[in-house]
Amino acid sequence: MDVLNILFPRRCPICKCVVRPDFLAAGETNHLxxxxxxxxxxxxxxxxxxxxxxxxxxxxxGKPIDSEQDEFCHDCEGRKRDFIRGVSLMDYSKHYADRLMWDVKYNNKKEYADFLALELARRYARSIENWGCQVIVPVPVHASRRRKRGYNQAELIADRLGCLLDMKVDAGALIRTRKTAPQKTLDAAGRLENLKSAFAAGKTASNYDNVLLLDDIYTTGATMQVCTKALMGAGVRKVYVMTCAIGYN
Ligand SMILES: [Zn+2]
Ligand SMILES: [Zn+2]
Structure with a gap:
């Protein structure tokens, strides 16, 4: 065991107990x-x-659906989606997921981002490779919010995922041009209206053909749709979306 691990043992993000570094069995990491x-x-x-x-x-x-017979979830059925497909990790409506995501977002628990990025990598490294994504672009937060919080949680997770997968991360490919009202209080149509013109492509967006868009939480997909449109407006052809948790409205 590494000396740093003994002096500063890693704590479980949830129960805070000291975590020993030998949990994953060899077989579980074969595909990584x-x-x-x-x-x-x-x-x-x-x-x-x-x-x-x-x-x-x-x-x-990538939202769970009730029946194998269905192709699309209720939200995707009558709605335009310009991204090719999306995947996520946890059910945001369940305990643990809500707490983890809250702590990453508001309590500066950056080590939780390590766990989330590692799990995303374990599950989706191969998919990302097959999709041919050239870069990870985190969904931006408004500059004033970033200043207040000191970081953007999506960027934090994107940076760690980029390290694990040896992929470029470009936080400048999308910019937040306007602050939006909290989405929670709005219905789906209201969310889309609220979000339109809140995002724009950054200078570097036109460098890419195929982007992996990363955010912390996915609910109606409105944010992802608006960001996808902004990237495609700058010449990106394919956008895949990845989130850490999926919520339900
Ligand atoms: Zn624990
Ligand atoms: Zn869907």
């Missing part, structure tokens, strides 16, 4: 790219309680 590892970022007890999403999934946005 080199360098993504054996390290254990959460204790086995809590790991088993994380509400990881279970299929079948909507083929468009």
């Amino acid at each position: 790219p080199q360098g993504i590892g054996m390290e254990k970022l959460i204790c086995p007890h809590c790991y088993n309680q994380v509400p990881f999403l279970k299929g079948p999934f909507c083929v468009k946005c």
Whole structure:
């Protein structure tokens, strides 16, 4: 064990117990790219309680659906989606997921971002490679919000995922041009209206053909749709979307 691990042991993000670095069995990491590892970022007890999403999934946005017979979730059915497809990790409506995401967003728990990025990498490294994404672009928060909080949680997770997968991360490819009212109080149509013109492509967006758009939470997909449109307006042809948790309206 590394000396730093003994002096500053990693704590489980959920129960705060000291985490030993040997949790993942060798077999579980076989499919990972080199360098993504054996390290254990959460204790086995809590790991088993994380509400990881279970299929079948909507083929468009990655939300769980009730029946294998359906292709799309209720939200994707009559709605325009310019992104090619989306995947996520946890059910935001369940305990643990809500707490983890809240802590990453508001309590500066950056080590939780390590856990989320590692789980995203474990599940989707191969998909990202197959999709041919050239860059990870985090969904931006408004500059004033970023200043207040000191960081953007989506960028934090994107940076860690980029390290694990050896992929470029470009936080400048999308910019937040306007602050929006809290989305929670609005219905789907209101959300889209609220979001339109809140995002614009940054200077570097036109460098890419195929982008992996990353955000912390996916609910109606309105944010992802608006960001996808902004990127495509700058010449990006394909956008895939990835989030850490999926919520329900
Ligand atoms: Zn724990
Ligand atoms: Zn869907």
